[in-house]
Amino acid sequence: ITNDLLRCGATINEINAVRKHISDFKGGWLAKKAYPATVVSLLLSDVVGDPLDVIASGPTVPDTSTFNDAISILKKYQIWEKAPESIKRLLLDGLKGIEPETPKEGDEAFKKVRNLVIGSNRIACMAAKEELARNGLNTLFLTSYMEGEAREIGTFLGSIIREILHSGNPLSTPCAVILGGETTVTVIGNGKGGRNQELALAASLKIRGVEGGVLASVNTDGxxxxxxAAGAIVDGSTITRAEKAGLDPIRYLMNNNSYSFFSELGDLIMTGPTGTNVTDITVLVVV
Known part of the structure; x- marks a missing residue:
């Protein structure tokens, strides 16, 4: 179910709404089952905006979604009909009141719970900003709410690089713009790639031939x-190099095959698993 939702471009909030209603501990159930014990949750947020009920599907937080939401999401992305019968039966029983709804605001179990966000995308972006400034760059932390279709975001970020070089807006060079969040990819091809690689491939088309601009985009979990791969890095020469190597960037993009594209060029960013996840960070550097 999760893989099907990811392939359809569902948001993390939508995915978690479904997962909470087919789990024994997500969606507040861990707090409910631990009650009357005192629970302290130390949270690493992998969700844009750090909503407590969505991080890790909110095991110790009141749930704001319902069985009806979960069913509606599966139908929205045309997954309902092919979902396992056991999941459909559970969700329908919940809709009828046969299965209990996830714990909501006001449940006494949450009176003994404390949730603390100790790591987030914003914290990571601010650390990146400080490091770039330490290296002599003018810096701008633009947002930790970057969402949308990866290839469209990539094109937009490429336009920011071009604007900086053309007018010095919103920063004068040398500079760095830092963004965080989590884009989505609507899979229409059968290639191999990730949202950061697809974002970078789209950006490379926008900055083709531009001198002095670089974009790197990575998932913080590696x-x-x-x-x-954690992601990829591109500049104004990426497309020229690709075409000289006989690669058609548009074809790779349309086939969601960004991994193969960057693998051929040696432009993948390889960190290995980092052991943590605070979603994605994208950095534009213009000199």
Whole structure:
């Protein structure tokens, strides 16, 4: 179910709404089952905006979603009909009140719970900003709410690089713009890649021939999609180099095959699994 939702471009909030209603501990159930014990949750947020009920599917937080939401999401992405019968039966029983709804605001179990976010995308972005500034760059932390279709975001970020070089707006060079969040990929091809690699490939088309601009985009857990790469790095020469190597960047993009594209060029960012995840970071450097 999770893989099907990811392939359809569902948001993490939508995915978690479904997962909470087919789990014994997500969606507040861990707090409910631990009650009357005192529970302290130390949270690493892998969700844009750090909503407590969505991080790790909110095992110790009141759930704001419902069985009806979960069913509606599966139908929205045309997954309902092919879902396992056991999951459909569970969700329908919940809709009828046969299965209990996830614990909600006001449940006494949450009176003995404390949730603390100790790591987040914003914290990681600010650390990146400080390091880039330490190296002499003018810096701008633009947002930790970057969402949307990866290839469209990549094109937009490429336009920021071009704007900086053209007008010095919003920063004068040398500079770095830092963004965080989590984009999505609507899979239409049968290639291999991840959202950060697809974002970078789209950006490379926008900055083709531009001198002085670089974009790198990575997943902080070191694993971008179903690949062993954290992400990719591009500049104004990426497309020229690709075409000289006989690669058609548009074809790779349309086939969601960004991993193969960057593998051929040697432009994948390989960190290995980092052991943590605070979603994605994208950095634009312009000199």
């Amino acid at each position: 694993v971008d999609g179903p690949t062993d």
